[in-house]
Amino acid sequence: MNETTTTFDGLQSIGYGIATIGPGIGIGMLVGKTVEGMARQPEMAGQLRTTMFLGIAFVEALALIGLVAGFLF
Numbered sequence: 001m002n003e004t005t006t007t008f009d010g011l012q013s014i015g016y017g018i019a020t021i022g023p024g025i026g027i028g029m030l031v032g033k034t035v036e037g038m039a040r041q042p043e044m045a046g047q048l049r050t051t052m053f054l055g056i057a058f059v060e061a062l063a064l065i066g067l068v069a070g071f072l073f
Helices: 003-019 021-040 042-072
Strands: none
Touching: 003 021, 003 042, 021 042
16 A cells, blocks of 8 residues: 555545534534424424434435545545
């Protein structure tokens, strides 16, 4: 293995780490706003929870796409 390949592999790991910052912040904001909405209107808790889980799934997909892209390229 040459030095360039080793350096490139290290940069891929750093790139994936940076790419997970966005989805992490997004999930934190999503959960926080959902809890705030549940506190304001407890009767909507079930619907808000369902919507929150769908949002988490979509945001988490971004992180997984970044992980797969790191392995492919």
